[in-house]
Amino acid sequence: xxxxxxxxxxxxxxxxxxxxxxxxxxxxxxxxxxxxxxxxxxxxxxxxxxxxxxxxxxxxxxxxxxxxxxxxxxxxxxxxxxxxxxxxxxxxxxxxxxxxxxxxxxxxxxxxxxxxxxxxxxxxxxxxxxxxxxxxxxxxxxxxxxxxxxxxxxxxxxxxxxxxxxxxxxxxxxxxxxxxxxxxxxxxxxxxxxxxxxxxxxxxxxxxxxxxxxxxxxxxxxxxxxxxxxxxxxxxxxxxxxxxxxxxxxxxxxxxxxxxxxxxxxxxxxxxxxxxxxxxxxxxxxxxxxxxxxxxxxxxxxxxxxxxxxxxxxxxxxxxxxxxxxxxxxxxxxxxxxxxxxxxxxxxxxxxxxxxxxxxxxxxxxxxxxxxxxxxxxxxxxxxxxxxxxxxxxxxxxxxxxxxxxxxxxxxxxxxxxxxxxxxxxxxxxxxxxxxxxxxxxxxxxxxxxxxxxxxxxxxxxxxxxxxxxxxxxxxxxxxxxxxxxxxxxxxxxxxxxxxxxxxxxxxxxxxxxxxxxxxxxxxxxxxxxxxxxxxxxxxx
Amino acid sequence: xxxxxxxxxxxxxxxxxxxxxxxxxxxxxxxxxxxxxxxxxxxxxxxxxxxxxxxxxxxxxxxxxxxxxxxxxxxxxxxxxxxxxxxxxxxxxxxxxxxxxxxxxxxx
Amino acid sequence: xxxxxxxxxxxxxxxxxxxxxxxxxxxxxxxxxxxxxxxxxxxxxxxxxxxxxxxxxxxxxxxxxxxxxxxxxxxxxxxxxxxxxxxxxxxxxxxxxxxxxxxxxxxxxxxxxxxxxxxxxxxxxxxxxxxxxxx
Ligand SMILES: [Mn+2]
Ligand SMILES: [Mn+2]
Numbered sequence: 152x153x154x155x156x157x158x159x160x161x162x163x164x165x166x167x168x169x170x171x172x173x174x175x176x177x178x179x180x181x182x183x184x185x186x187x188x189x190x191x192x193x194x195x196x197x198x199x200x201x202x203x204x205x206x207x208x209x210x211x212x213x214x215x216x217x218x219x220x221x222x223x224x225x226x227x228x229x230x231x232x233x234x235x236x237x238x239x240x241x242x243x244x245x246x247x248x249x250x251x252x253x254x255x256x257x258x259x260x261x262x263x264x265x266x267x268x269x270x271x272x273x274x275x276x277x278x279x280x281x282x283x284x285x286x287x288x289x290x291x292x293x294x295x296x297x298x299x300x301x302x303x304x305x306x307x308x309x310x311x312x313x314x315x316x317x318x319x320x321x322x323x324x325x326x327x328x329x330x331x332x333x334x335x336x337x338x339x340x341x342x343x344x345x346x347x348x349x350x351x352x353x354x355x356x357x358x359x360x361x362x363x364x365x366x367x368x369x370x371x372x373x374x375x376x377x378x379x380x381x382x383x384x385x386x387x388x389x390x391x392x393x394x395x396x397x398x399x400x401x402x403x404x405x406x407x408x409x410x411x412x413x414x415x416x417x418x419x420x421x422x423x424x425x426x427x428x429x430x431x432x433x434x435x436x437x438x439x440x441x442x443x444x445x446x447x448x449x450x451x452x453x454x455x456x457x458x459x460x461x462x463x464x465x466x467x468x469x470x471x472x473x474x475x476x477x478x479x480x481x482x483x484x485x486x487x488x489x490x491x492x493x494x495x496x497x498x499x500x501x502x503x504x505x506x507x508x509x510x511x512x513x514x515x516x517x518x519x520x521x522x523x524x525x526x527x528x529x530x531x532x533x534x535x536x537x538x539x540x541x542x543x544x545x546x547x548x549x550x551x552x553x554x555x556x557x558x559x560x561x562x563x564x565x566x567x568x569x570x571x572x573x574x575x576x577x578x579x580x581x582x583x584x585x586x587x588x589x590x591x592x593x594x595x596x597x598x599x600x601x602x603x604x605x606x607x608x609x610x611x612x613x614x615x616x617x618x619x620x621x622x623x624x625x626x627x628x629x630x631x632x633x634x635x636x637x638x639x640x641x642x643x644x645x646x647x648x649x650x651x652x653x654x655x656x657x658x659x660x661x662x663x664x665x666x667x668x669x670x671x672x673x674x675x676x677x678x679x680x681x682x683x684x685x686x687x688x689x690x691x692x
Numbered sequence: 693x694x695x696x697x698x699x700x701x702x703x704x705x706x707x708x709x710x711x712x713x714x715x716x717x718x719x720x721x722x723x724x725x726x727x728x729x730x731x732x733x734x735x736x737x738x739x740x741x742x743x744x745x746x747x748x749x750x751x752x753x754x755x756x757x758x759x760x761x762x763x764x765x766x767x768x769x770x771x772x773x774x775x776x777x778x779x780x781x782x783x784x785x786x787x788x789x790x791x792x793x794x795x796x797x798x799x800x
Numbered sequence: 801x802x803x804x805x806x807x808x809x810x811x812x813x814x815x816x817x818x819x820x821x822x823x824x825x826x827x828x829x830x831x832x833x834x835x836x837x838x839x840x841x842x843x844x845x846x847x848x849x850x851x852x853x854x855x856x857x858x859x860x861x862x863x864x865x866x867x868x869x870x871x872x873x874x875x876x877x878x879x880x881x882x883x884x885x886x887x888x889x890x891x892x893x894x895x896x897x898x899x900x901x902x903x904x905x906x907x908x909x910x911x912x913x914x915x916x917x918x919x920x921x922x923x924x925x926x927x928x929x930x931x932x933x934x935x
Contacts, residue, residue, distance in 0.1 A: 337850070338717070339701065339715055339717075340715070340766075340768065340852070340897070366844060368846040368847075369844055369845075369846055369929060373846060373847065380846060380852070381846065382842045382843070382846075383842075383843060386840060588930070589930060592929055592930040593930075595927075595929075596929065601843075603843045604843050604844060604925075604927055606844075626905075711892030711893050712892075724901070726878065726879075747890060750888075750890060751886075751888060751890075752888055752890040752891055753885070753886065753887060753888070753890075753891050753896070754885075754886045755883055755884065755885050755886065755896070755898070756883060756884040756886075757883050757898075758879065758881035758882055758883060759879060760874055760877055760879065760881065760882045760883075760900050760901050761882065761883060761898060761899070761900055761901070762849055762850040762851075762899040762900055762901055763849070763850075765898065765899070766897075766898055766899045767896065767897070767898050768854075768896060768897040768898075769885070769891065769895065769896040769897075770891055770892045770893040770894075770895055770896075771890065771891060771892055772861075772889075772890050772891065772892030774890075
């Protein structure tokens with residue numbers, strides 16, 4: 152362990168990670184989807200991330216060995232560890248945790264010192280949710296820390312799950328812009344947030360248009376923001392681009408939480424947009440994807456990466472660019488002392504609870520991937536046993552950190568996978584037909600050939616039931632062979648089943664919080680071992 | 693149903709021949725005639741079926757509404773302002789009630 | 801099923817016949833062209849009880865050449881009619897927005913008629929979904 156780790160890290164230095172031949176007059180720095188991860192984390196990238204229709208086989212729908220080949224990365228290299236799931240068990244021992252806001256602060260300070268007034272730092276959202284401390288403080292821990300990191304603007308998604316009133320209150324106190332050009336009130340159809348802001352950087356007028364997650368009131372509880380309407384609103388994106396160009400913007404940036412495929416389609420249908428800083432789908436790509444004249448940047452999630460994009464802007468056009476997806480290796484980058492102290496301060500009241508150990512895992516616990524992950528298998532097992540049900544459903548969130556095999560599972564780890572404002576673990580009866588409808592509906596949100604109809608999550612995780620899925624089919628015919636695992640019987644459309652799950656978007660859902668359910672299960676077990684999931688059979692690809 | 697209260701958003705001023713945006717809302721349940729009550733009886737249709745916008749006595753825009761329109765019908769549309777004058781908005785209910793609202797606009 | 805995005809619709813089932821009848825009555829024998837009218841609606845409805853739906857027609861809006869009417873249809877509702885907007889040269893611009901009810905995933909259709917006797921059509925699928933999950 153220790154020896155391998157030292158050997159691996161000898162090949163890395165902070166100077167190497169930060170080295171960048173500067174170019175042009177503007178530097179965009181992008182951070183997104185950190186999901187309130189203040190500390191360095193383990194986060195295994197997906198082994199399955201299927202693209203359908205026109206995007207089949209295109210990044211970010213390339214994983215594992217194919218990803219290494221596509222980007223010419225050496226197996227076992229730091230980049231291979233950071234960007235893929237290949238050899239995660241052994242490489243996580245060698246390279247350790249990634250991220251940490253104090254390390255990110257070091258990177259930002261270094262770029263700021265070098266680029267001064269040429270730098271614009273933008274936060275793509277999903278910043279205030281995803282940890283124990285963010286939930287306990289209603290996002291205040293993240294706001295304190297982000298204020299110190301000083302972005303120029305942000306947009307949002309999970310932020311809205313603190314409820315409209317709380318969000319308004321928090322946004323009013325922000326010393327930087329909260330941009331949401333696609334959020335309008337449901338009564339008079341008027342802007343709720345500032346749509347864009349124009350900055351001057353390196354003598355260039357840079358417009359940043361904010362695009363919040365279009366399906367917030369669909370993918371998350373509508374009742375939490377009943378008076379706000381979202382949506383992709385392609386025509387308005389174009390209208391805003393035209394407006395900022397008319398106001399003299401020479402560089403136009405979309406700070407987007409659309410998800411990668413939505414942004415790729417948007418870029419193909421919009422004119423006058425230079426850069427899209429993408430978010431929401433948690434993809435990390437070592438190079439920008441170019442669509443027409445628009446550069447799409449994907450910065451990953453959980454604080455693992457910071458993007459730096461240098462641009463040479465002349466006469467309202469990007470003449471040249473240079474990009475680096477900077478991996479935040481936490482053992483290599485020196486923590487910024489001030490930020491480390493601030494993080495310690497905001498975590499101090501919760502330190503004992505965060506560190507409390509619940510069980511030990513003998514299997515790597517991870518979530519990310521289209522169909523299943525061991526962390527959700529664990530959650531489903533806990534739900535089935537603690538809620539005494541035949542079938543368990545766990546949402547296909549893309550956030551949630553990993554716990555390597557052999558390590559204790561702490562309250563912090565459990566909350567990283569479950570922390571949210573609507574955690575009730577319900578228990579109810581559903582017919583086979585309803586279950587099929589749910590699986591079909593979620594599958595279409597993931598695999599509709601038109602990205603504008605996708606919501607950017609992964610497939611709902613299922614415990615106690617097996618099924619087959621053909622992502623290439625249409626809604627209503629993707630799911631088949633639904634079977635109760637315990638007795639091998641086929642799920643019947645007209646028959647009722649006892650179903651448990653969590654994170655229902657329906658108001659008034661009742662049940663214990665999911666973290667209490669999983670904690671009880673972990674205490675029963677002491678040690679958990681997860682078998683490989685064979686309940687989902689993927690066909691047609 | 694309670695009294696239907698119309699609300700409108702019209703700019704106070706415009707330049708000559710400017711095309712302005714007008715927004716209107718009226719509180720109304722817009723009972724579609726498709727729903728049933730607790731006893732299984734069809735709840736009779738009761739909707740706003742017609743909206744008209746006039747400027748200085750001439751019709752600028754109108755709309756026929758069907759039961760598929762949401763409760764509290766919302767309409768947003770454009771109007772050209774050739775001179776100083778008054779917009780008159782009228783909503784006609786299935787029950788024969790007529791609701792109206794007026795807004796003055798000055799050409800500068 | 802998802803209907804074709806362009807071209808003339810031809811319907812077979814009983815409900816679809818109502819849609820065709822409404823289209824035929826509005827067009828009054830004129831041939832239906834694509835383009836010129838553009839329908840805006842969310843790709844996925846946030847609330848099936850109130851779905852914003854707007855139209856915008858590219859037209860000079862003069863006395864001689866203006867849009868006279870736009871009809872909105874919901875192809876999958878039991879009664880396809882939604883609204884008909886009537887414009888005049890005083891409208892200045894042929895655009896309007898309202899809000900409608902959608903019971904299930906379906907196509908919404910907009911047909912525009914001009915004072916010069918032309919008819920244009922646009923359509924868009926609006927999905928009504930169970931919701932949940934996310935990145
Ligand atoms: Mn996210
Ligand atoms: Mn998101």
